[in-house]
Amino acid sequence: MSDRKQFRTLESPETAREAIASLDLEPDPETVPLSDAGGRILAERVDADLDVPGFDRASVDGYAVRGRDTFGADEADPVELELVGTVHAGTEPDVEVGEGEAAEISTGAVMPEGADAVVMVERTEERHAEGAVRGVAAYTAVAPGDNVMLAGTDIAAGARALGPGTRLTPREIGLLSALGLEEVPVRGRPTVGIVSTGDELVRPGGDLRSEAGQIYDVNSYTIAAGVEEAGGEAELYPHAGDDYEEMERLLLDAAAECDLVLSSGSTSASAVDVIYRVIEERGDLLLHGVAVKPGKPMLVGELGGGAYVGLPGYPVSALTIFRTFVAPAIREAAGVPEPETATVSGRMAVRERYGEGRLRLMPAGLVNDADGDTLVYPVDKGSGATTSLVDADGVVAVDPDTEYLGEGNEVEVQLFSPDVRPPTLLAVGEPDPALSRVLDDLRSPRFLPVGSREGLRRLRGGVPDVAVVAGPTDREVESVDLGGWTREWGLVVPPENPDGIEGLGDLVDRDLAFVNRGTDSGLRSSLDAAVAELAADRDASQSALTDAIRGFGVGTKGFESPARAVARGDADAGLGLRATAESLGLGVVALGTESVRVRANPDRVGKPGVEELAAGVEAIDGVVDGLAGYGPD
Amino acid sequence: MSDRKQFRTLESPETAREAIASLDLEPDPETVPLSDAGGRILAERVDADLDVPGFDRASVDGYAVRGRDTFGADEADPVELELVGTVHAGTEPDVEVGEGEAAEISTGAVMPEGADAVVMVERTEERHAEGAVRGVAAYTAVAPGDNVMLAGTDIAAGARALGPGTRLTPREIGLLSALGLEEVPVRGRPTVGIVSTGDELVRPGGDLRSEAGQIYDVNSYTIAAGVEEAGGEAELYPHAGDDYEEMERLLLDAAAECDLVLSSGSTSASAVDVIYRVIEERGDLLLHGVAVKPGKPMLVGELGGGAYVGLPGYPVSALTIFRTFVAPAIREAAGVPEPETATVSGRMAVRERYGEGRLRLMPAGLVNDADGDTLVYPVDKGSGATTSLVDADGVVAVDPDTEYLGEGNEVEVQLFSPDVRPPTLLAVGEPDPALSRVLDDLRSPRFLPVGSREGLRRLRGGVPDVAVVAGPTDREVESVDLGGWTREWGLVVPPENPDGIEGLGDLVDRDLAFVNRGTDSGLRSSLDAAVAELAADRDASQSALTDAIRGFGVGTKGFESPARAVARGDADAGLGLRATAESLGLGVVALGTESVRVRANPDRVGKPGVEELAAGVEAIDGVVDGLAGYGPD
Known part of the structure; x- marks a missing residue:
C-alpha cells in the first residue's frame, strides 16, 4: 500500500485514451489455414514464391511453332509445317518442336520445348497424306511470344503480392490460393477476459429471483459481442462476488490468460472497491x-503484465465507454481499422442543453427524413435503462464547453456498432398486438411504446415519423391519418371470472384489487371515459369513484402488465385487451371497443418506411385475423 | 433425355436473376446460444416475457416510506418516522413498512412491502435513542412512486422487444440478456457446396507440377470466402475429374448435403460438359x-431438390458472376441485407468503349483524387489473370447499349467485397525491393509492377498517383519528383561464377544462355545503354551484339525472373540486381548503378497517401539499410 496513488481530480478523456494506448494488448501473430483466413489481417508481406502461370502457356487453340519458321507466311503463301504431336491442357508435353515443325495445342496447355509462338487454329489448314493428318499450313506469320502467356505474366516469382495489414477479403484469398499458400500468417486476435461483478447479477438462462432484487447480467454479453466485433476474442469469466481473495484470484487468472481484462461495475459499489484494491495492490493503477x-468511474491499469480497464455498470454507459475508449485499442491491437460505417453524420432534430463541464457522450437515436437525410435526437431514459441500448443508435460526443446543440446543427454519431443502421421507420405511441404484427413485416422499424398521449406529444415535437394513438384523445396534432383498426377492451379477470365481476361498478362497490395502466395509455383514456359515464349515471364525482377503486391510482408500465398481475394472482381484475386476456388464458369483462389510428408526421408521408407502414395498415384485415376482439376501423 | 431443353439464345441477366431467385436456398431457422448470436439475424419476433426490472426498485439511497405519511413535511416541520429495518441491493426485504414507519434502502434494492416512495438520504436525519438509531426525520414530502423505478419501466412483460430480421449487434445482445434469453432463434446460414472441376487444378499447399500444366485452384477458396461473407457456410468438395459417374455421385452428394451447389468451370471444357449432362439427366436445367x-456459360438448375449454379472458370469472371447473381440470393436466404459499403460511386478516370451487345461487367479499380473523390478506371489484364482480383476493386455494370463511358461519367462500382476500400495510394512502375519496404509502412497502398516505361505512360494518362521509374528514360512526363535511391545491377550468375563471366562481352562472345527482362523494365533500359556503350567501343552495331547474345530477345515478367532461372540452372546469366542475387544466394557481375525515382502526378501531391509515400522515400536511408547495392540517390 506504500505506493498508493492519489486521484484527486478526474483525468481528461485524452489522458484516458493515452493510458489505454500505453497498454500492450497486441497478441503474437498466428498462422491459420487459408480456408479460415477470410476477414483476418495479414501479419506480414507476402511475396510470390512462384510464377503464375508456372509455365509458358498457349492462350489460344492452334499450333505451337517456332515463330521464325512462319516469317513471310500470308493468305496467298502459307508456310507448310510438319505435324509432330499434340499437347492437351493439364498434361506434360511429350513432343519437341524442331525447325519446320508444329504441334497441335489447346488453350492453357504447356508450350512444348522448341516452340515459342502459337498460330491460331482459324489461320491454319490441315494437310493430309495417306488418310492421316501429316502437316499443317500456316496462313499467317507469328513472332516469338505471339499467343503465348509467358510464365509469371500474372504474377512473377519475387513480386510483392500483398502487404502487411491487408484485410483478407475473397479476392485476396484468391491471390493467396494462386500462390499455393496452405497457411497464412495473420495478426492475432487479442483475447479479452470479461469479469462480471455484483451479487445481484444472474447469467441469462439462469433462474431469476426478482423478489431478491436479482437482474440478468447484461454487460458481459453486450461487451463480449462488442469485443468480437472489434476483432478480439471474448472470454467470459464466472461471476465474482465481493470477497477480496476470490476477486484477486479471478482477476489474476484472467490477466494471465488474456491480453486485456475488462470488468464492469454493478450497483453494488463494494465489488468495484474490491477490484480497485486488487489492481492497486497487485498491479499498477494508471x-x-x-x-x-x-x-466517470472508469479505471485503467496493469495487472500481471496484462492490461485492465474497468467499465461503468449501467449497460448504456458500459457500451459507450467500451466503444469510445476500449474498442479502438482492441482494433489497433488486432490491426483492424474502424469501418467507415461506424459513424454517421446528421442534423440535430431538436435543441438540447448541456454545459456540465465534462465531455458528454450523449446517447442518440437516428431517423431519416423524407429526403433520406439523417436526423439525430437525444435518447435519455436514465442511464439504468437497458432499452436505451436499442432506442439509441450511438452517442454524440459533446464538448465540455458546448452549452447547447441547436436544432439543425450538424453532429457526428458514433454508432454502437458498424452494423447499426438508422431504422427505416420511427414509430411511437400505443403498444398493440396488431401493430406488432404490422411491424414484423417491415424491414427494420423502431417502435417506442410511450403510450398514446406521449406519442402525440412527440409527434408534435417533429421527431418521429408516426404516432400510434388509441382511445379518445384530448389534443390536436397536425398529422396525416394512415388508417387504423379497433380493439375490444375491458376488465381482465381470472379464468371463469371467479368474483363474478360484471362491470366497472363492481370495482367501485366491492373490495377488489384492481391493476391500472398509466395515464399515457389509450386504454386508460378509454377507462377514464367509462368512469366519467358511470359517474354521470350515478350522479357522483369521478374522483369519488376512482378513490373507491383499490389500485386505480397506480399505473403499470406494460399493456399486458395488469393482465399478468391477474394471472399471477396478485389482483382480481386489470385493465386490458380481450386479445391479451385470451393469449394469457384469462377471462375478460368487456367494457367497450376503441379505435387505434396511425397518424403520420406530414413531412414524412413520402418516406419509404412510412409508405411501407401505410401499406401494412391498409391490409389490416389479414393482420388482425385471429386476434380476439380486433376488427377494421 | 426426353425432356432435354434447347438453349438457342442467351438469356437476359434479369431472367438469370429470376431463375436463381426461384431456387429455394433458405435453410430452417436454428437456435444458438446467446454468446454465439452476435452478427446473426433474428428469425422471429422476441416479446419480453418478464418485466425489467422485475421488481419495484429504489432509484436513490434513502428511506422507503408510505408517501402519504410524509404529506406536509418540509425543512421547518419534518415528519418523524420509526425505523423498522434495512434493505440492501440484491437481497430480499425482510421488513414491511407500516403507517409511520420507514426502512433504510440502497439504490437498486427491492422496495419493501407497504412502502411506495423513497425519501432521499440527503433530505433526512437520523434520530437516536439509547445509543442506537431508532428513527428518521423526513424533511420533504414524497408522493407515491417518487424515487421508485416501477417494475417493467425499462421493458414491460408482453412488450415487443425485437422484430424478425433484426441483425444482432452488441446492443441487441444486451437487450436479449436483460430478458434472460439463454438461446436465440436465428435465421439459418445456407450451406453452399463448392465443387472444383478440372484435371489441372491442385489444392493450395499441394505439390504443383508446372511442367504438366498444373495450376492452383483459385476459385474454390475465393468463392468459399465470398459465401461466408454473404452469410452462408461454405463446404469444399474434393476435386472432381471429368468422369461422368464420379461427377454424378459427387454432385448428388453435395446437393443432398447443401442448400446450394456451386461449381466453376475450368479450362478443361469436358468437365463442364459432364456437369451439364448430370444436371440435365438427374435434375432440372433452368x-x-x-x-x-x-x-456467358453460366448454368442454373435444380438437383436432388437443391439449387445449382455453375460459374465461369476464370477467377475474376467467377467472382464477378458470384457477386452479381449468387451472393444476393445467399444474402436473401440468410436474411442478411447487402451492406451499404458493397457499392461506391465514382467518376470514370478515362474514356472506355463498349458496344458488345450484352451486359458488360467491367472489372474496375478505384483511386481517390486529392479531394478524396473516387475515380474509376477499367482493369483489363485478360480474364485469366488472377491479379485482376487485387488490381480491380469491383465491377461496373455497363448496359448492352452503352457505346462508351466518357471521362468524368458517374458510375457505380459493385465492390468485390463490402470490406474492399479504395487504396490509399495507387503506384505503378518498376518493382524494387526497397520500394516494397517503403510500401510495407503505408496503410493500404496498391502497386502495379508494370515497369518503368509503362509506368510513365500511365502517369501521363493521369490515373495513378505516382510512377516509380528506374534507369534511363526516353520520355518526358510532367511530374513532381518525390525523391529516390540507387541500386546496383549486373549479370546474376551461379554462386562462385563458374563460367568466369567478367562482363557483357562474354555474353556476346561465348555461347552462354542469358535471361533478359522485358523492355518496360528500367533494368532493361540500363542494359540497353550498356550494350550501346559496348557497341561504340567495338565499333559494332547494337543489333549485331544483341543477336549474338542467346536469349536477349525474350523478356521475362518478374524482376527476379532472370535470377531465378539462373538459380534453377536454366541459364548461365540473367539480368538482375545485386540485392536479388544476394537474397537468392547467387553471384553477380556488376555492370552499373541506376537511379530509381518516385514521380508523382502533380494533381495528387496533396493526397494523404502520396504524402505518406513521400515521407517514406524521405527516410530511405533507414529503409535500404542492409539491402546489398542500395544507397541514397
Whole structure:
C-alpha cells in the first residue's frame, strides 16, 4: 500500500485514451489455414514464391511453332509445317518442336520445348497424306511470344503480392490460393477476459429471483459481442462476488490468460472497491476517474503484465465507454481499422442543453427524413435503462464547453456498432398486438411504446415519423391519418371470472384489487371515459369513484402488465385487451371497443418506411385475423 | 433425355436473376446460444416475457416510506418516522413498512412491502435513542412512486422487444440478456457446396507440377470466402475429374448435403460438359447461357431438390458472376441485407468503349483524387489473370447499349467485397525491393509492377498517383519528383561464377544462355545503354551484339525472373540486381548503378497517401539499410 496513488481530480478523456494506448494488448501473430483466413489481417508481406502461370502457356487453340519458321507466311503463301504431336491442357508435353515443325495445342496447355509462338487454329489448314493428318499450313506469320502467356505474366516469382495489414477479403484469398499458400500468417486476435461483478447479477438462462432484487447480467454479453466485433476474442469469466481473495484470484487468472481484462461495475459499489484494491495492490493503477459523462468511474491499469480497464455498470454507459475508449485499442491491437460505417453524420432534430463541464457522450437515436437525410435526437431514459441500448443508435460526443446543440446543427454519431443502421421507420405511441404484427413485416422499424398521449406529444415535437394513438384523445396534432383498426377492451379477470365481476361498478362497490395502466395509455383514456359515464349515471364525482377503486391510482408500465398481475394472482381484475386476456388464458369483462389510428408526421408521408407502414395498415384485415376482439376501423 | 431443353439464345441477366431467385436456398431457422448470436439475424419476433426490472426498485439511497405519511413535511416541520429495518441491493426485504414507519434502502434494492416512495438520504436525519438509531426525520414530502423505478419501466412483460430480421449487434445482445434469453432463434446460414472441376487444378499447399500444366485452384477458396461473407457456410468438395459417374455421385452428394451447389468451370471444357449432362439427366436445367460478359456459360438448375449454379472458370469472371447473381440470393436466404459499403460511386478516370451487345461487367479499380473523390478506371489484364482480383476493386455494370463511358461519367462500382476500400495510394512502375519496404509502412497502398516505361505512360494518362521509374528514360512526363535511391545491377550468375563471366562481352562472345527482362523494365533500359556503350567501343552495331547474345530477345515478367532461372540452372546469366542475387544466394557481375525515382502526378501531391509515400522515400536511408547495392540517390 506504500505506493498508493492519489486521484484527486478526474483525468481528461485524452489522458484516458493515452493510458489505454500505453497498454500492450497486441497478441503474437498466428498462422491459420487459408480456408479460415477470410476477414483476418495479414501479419506480414507476402511475396510470390512462384510464377503464375508456372509455365509458358498457349492462350489460344492452334499450333505451337517456332515463330521464325512462319516469317513471310500470308493468305496467298502459307508456310507448310510438319505435324509432330499434340499437347492437351493439364498434361506434360511429350513432343519437341524442331525447325519446320508444329504441334497441335489447346488453350492453357504447356508450350512444348522448341516452340515459342502459337498460330491460331482459324489461320491454319490441315494437310493430309495417306488418310492421316501429316502437316499443317500456316496462313499467317507469328513472332516469338505471339499467343503465348509467358510464365509469371500474372504474377512473377519475387513480386510483392500483398502487404502487411491487408484485410483478407475473397479476392485476396484468391491471390493467396494462386500462390499455393496452405497457411497464412495473420495478426492475432487479442483475447479479452470479461469479469462480471455484483451479487445481484444472474447469467441469462439462469433462474431469476426478482423478489431478491436479482437482474440478468447484461454487460458481459453486450461487451463480449462488442469485443468480437472489434476483432478480439471474448472470454467470459464466472461471476465474482465481493470477497477480496476470490476477486484477486479471478482477476489474476484472467490477466494471465488474456491480453486485456475488462470488468464492469454493478450497483453494488463494494465489488468495484474490491477490484480497485486488487489492481492497486497487485498491479499498477494508471488512472481512476475520467471527466466524461457517463463513465466517470472508469479505471485503467496493469495487472500481471496484462492490461485492465474497468467499465461503468449501467449497460448504456458500459457500451459507450467500451466503444469510445476500449474498442479502438482492441482494433489497433488486432490491426483492424474502424469501418467507415461506424459513424454517421446528421442534423440535430431538436435543441438540447448541456454545459456540465465534462465531455458528454450523449446517447442518440437516428431517423431519416423524407429526403433520406439523417436526423439525430437525444435518447435519455436514465442511464439504468437497458432499452436505451436499442432506442439509441450511438452517442454524440459533446464538448465540455458546448452549452447547447441547436436544432439543425450538424453532429457526428458514433454508432454502437458498424452494423447499426438508422431504422427505416420511427414509430411511437400505443403498444398493440396488431401493430406488432404490422411491424414484423417491415424491414427494420423502431417502435417506442410511450403510450398514446406521449406519442402525440412527440409527434408534435417533429421527431418521429408516426404516432400510434388509441382511445379518445384530448389534443390536436397536425398529422396525416394512415388508417387504423379497433380493439375490444375491458376488465381482465381470472379464468371463469371467479368474483363474478360484471362491470366497472363492481370495482367501485366491492373490495377488489384492481391493476391500472398509466395515464399515457389509450386504454386508460378509454377507462377514464367509462368512469366519467358511470359517474354521470350515478350522479357522483369521478374522483369519488376512482378513490373507491383499490389500485386505480397506480399505473403499470406494460399493456399486458395488469393482465399478468391477474394471472399471477396478485389482483382480481386489470385493465386490458380481450386479445391479451385470451393469449394469457384469462377471462375478460368487456367494457367497450376503441379505435387505434396511425397518424403520420406530414413531412414524412413520402418516406419509404412510412409508405411501407401505410401499406401494412391498409391490409389490416389479414393482420388482425385471429386476434380476439380486433376488427377494421 | 426426353425432356432435354434447347438453349438457342442467351438469356437476359434479369431472367438469370429470376431463375436463381426461384431456387429455394433458405435453410430452417436454428437456435444458438446467446454468446454465439452476435452478427446473426433474428428469425422471429422476441416479446419480453418478464418485466425489467422485475421488481419495484429504489432509484436513490434513502428511506422507503408510505408517501402519504410524509404529506406536509418540509425543512421547518419534518415528519418523524420509526425505523423498522434495512434493505440492501440484491437481497430480499425482510421488513414491511407500516403507517409511520420507514426502512433504510440502497439504490437498486427491492422496495419493501407497504412502502411506495423513497425519501432521499440527503433530505433526512437520523434520530437516536439509547445509543442506537431508532428513527428518521423526513424533511420533504414524497408522493407515491417518487424515487421508485416501477417494475417493467425499462421493458414491460408482453412488450415487443425485437422484430424478425433484426441483425444482432452488441446492443441487441444486451437487450436479449436483460430478458434472460439463454438461446436465440436465428435465421439459418445456407450451406453452399463448392465443387472444383478440372484435371489441372491442385489444392493450395499441394505439390504443383508446372511442367504438366498444373495450376492452383483459385476459385474454390475465393468463392468459399465470398459465401461466408454473404452469410452462408461454405463446404469444399474434393476435386472432381471429368468422369461422368464420379461427377454424378459427387454432385448428388453435395446437393443432398447443401442448400446450394456451386461449381466453376475450368479450362478443361469436358468437365463442364459432364456437369451439364448430370444436371440435365438427374435434375432440372433452368438456364444455360446468359448475355453477360464475362459469364456467358453460366448454368442454373435444380438437383436432388437443391439449387445449382455453375460459374465461369476464370477467377475474376467467377467472382464477378458470384457477386452479381449468387451472393444476393445467399444474402436473401440468410436474411442478411447487402451492406451499404458493397457499392461506391465514382467518376470514370478515362474514356472506355463498349458496344458488345450484352451486359458488360467491367472489372474496375478505384483511386481517390486529392479531394478524396473516387475515380474509376477499367482493369483489363485478360480474364485469366488472377491479379485482376487485387488490381480491380469491383465491377461496373455497363448496359448492352452503352457505346462508351466518357471521362468524368458517374458510375457505380459493385465492390468485390463490402470490406474492399479504395487504396490509399495507387503506384505503378518498376518493382524494387526497397520500394516494397517503403510500401510495407503505408496503410493500404496498391502497386502495379508494370515497369518503368509503362509506368510513365500511365502517369501521363493521369490515373495513378505516382510512377516509380528506374534507369534511363526516353520520355518526358510532367511530374513532381518525390525523391529516390540507387541500386546496383549486373549479370546474376551461379554462386562462385563458374563460367568466369567478367562482363557483357562474354555474353556476346561465348555461347552462354542469358535471361533478359522485358523492355518496360528500367533494368532493361540500363542494359540497353550498356550494350550501346559496348557497341561504340567495338565499333559494332547494337543489333549485331544483341543477336549474338542467346536469349536477349525474350523478356521475362518478374524482376527476379532472370535470377531465378539462373538459380534453377536454366541459364548461365540473367539480368538482375545485386540485392536479388544476394537474397537468392547467387553471384553477380556488376555492370552499373541506376537511379530509381518516385514521380508523382502533380494533381495528387496533396493526397494523404502520396504524402505518406513521400515521407517514406524521405527516410530511405533507414529503409535500404542492409539491402546489398542500395544507397541514397
